[in-house]
Amino acid sequence: MKKEKLTLPDFLRIKEFGAVVGVIVFLVLFSFLSNRFLTTENVFNTLTMAAELGIISIGVAMLIISGEFDLSVGSVFAVAPMIFATMVNAKYNPYLSLIVSLMVCAGIGLVNGTVTLRTGIPSFITTLGMMMFWRGILLAVTGGFPILLSRRVDMLQYLGGRVYGGLRYSAIWFVVLAFVFWFVLEKTRFGNWVFATGGNLGAARALGIGTTRVKLVNFIFSSVLAGFAGLTTFARFKLVDPTFGQELELEAIASAVMGGTLLTGGYGSVVGACVGAFMISMVRNGLVLAGAPAYWYRAFIGVILIVAAVINARIRKRVAG
Numbered sequence: 001m002k003k004e005k006l007t008l009p010d011f012l013r014i015k016e017f018g019a020v021v022g023v024i025v026f027l028v029l030f031s032f033l034s035n036r037f038l039t040t041e042n043v044f045n046t047l048t049m050a051a052e053l054g055i056i057s058i059g060v061a062m063l064i065i066s067g068e069f070d071l072s073v074g075s076v077f078a079v080a081p082m083i084f085a086t087m088v089n090a091k092y093n094p095y096l097s098l099i100v101s102l103m104v105c106a107g108i109g110l111v112n113g114t115v116t117l118r119t120g121i122p123s124f125i126t127t128l129g130m131m132m133f134w135r136g137i138l139l140a141v142t143g144g145f146p147i148l149l150s151r152r153v154d155m156l157q158y159l160g161g162r163v164y165g166g167l168r169y170s171a172i173w174f175v176v177l178a179f180v181f182w183f184v185l186e187k188t189r190f191g192n193w194v195f196a197t198g199g200n201l202g203a204a205r206a207l208g209i210g211t212t213r214v215k216l217v218n219f220i221f222s223s224v225l226a227g228f229a230g231l232t233t234f235a236r237f238k239l240v241d242p243t244f245g246q247e248l249e250l251e252a253i254a255s256a257v258m259g260g261t262l263l264t265g266g267y268g269s270v271v272g273a274c275v276g277a278f279m280i281s282m283v284r285n286g287l288v289l290a291g292a293p294a295y296w297y298r299a300f301i302g303v304i305l306i307v308a309a310v311i312n313a314r315i316r317k318r319v320a321g
Contacts, residue, residue, distance in 0.1 A: 044166030160235030199266025
């Protein structure tokens with residue numbers, strides 16, 4: 001039997017196709033603009049930034065696919081290390097401090113989901129309010145000053161320390177979590193429920209899927225992953241600033257969209273969100289090495305986001321056609 005050749009529509013059906021093409025384009029572009037871009041040290045630096053953003057993007061993508069949003073992840077990103085640092089400085093066990101920090105994050109996700117699903121308020125509004133609330137708490141607790149660790153904590157090495165050379169543990173965690181959530185979304189019954197819930201809520205309920213539970217679990221995933229990402233970043237800098245994670249929620253959503261996730265829900269990819277996070281980190285790093293002013297970064301990402309959304313919409317129409 002003859003093997004069928006892959007055609008363009010076959011490639012377009014791959015959710016991550018656009019994001020992978022984008023990464024290749026920017027890889028070639030920035031390698032020409034700077035001879036330092038493809039050095040081992042810079043590749044590891046880019047991977048570290050991608051890991052910290054990508055871990056958040058995984059949870060955000062899962063939630064968007066199920067039909068909801070979370071704008072509080074940037075604040076939660078800072079809340080977890082704030083709790084951890086405060087407890088460690090108060091002489092609590094570091095492992096207990098880590099568990100409590102992540103449990104608080106889970107509680108934030110639970111509140112986000114419960115308020116949204118019980119009251120019918122759009123998750124955009126609920127999580128926007130929580131974003132502002134927790135950012136205010138951060139400013140009140142810190143007084144606007146960074147919190148520094150008062151003692152050495154060896155376990156932080158395994159969150160954001162170096163594995164070898166410029167490779168950090170955060171990158172290892174990123175790969176592991178990406179695989180775990182890819183498997184959950186693509187290979188399990190829960191993943192099918194996530195797609196069904198975001199794609200057609202009424203039909204999913206008619207099939208007996210617990211759509212409320214699916215969304216609530218994804219709200220919790222989103223917050224816990226944001227908190228964990230914040231802890232990996234804290235492990236690298238050993239301090240938490242009240243402005244930690246500002247606008248990360250927008251970058252996480254942008255990563256998911258660039259990776260092929262539809263904001264209307266029901267379609268998307270964890271791997272695509274991770275590739276989108278890598279692309280954003282590559283652009284940030286590449287612009288700096290190319291000598292572009294720092295304020296051009298946001299403008300550049302905004303243009304890429306719009307282009308990615310337009311391309312994804314056209315690809316979906318073409319494939320559907």
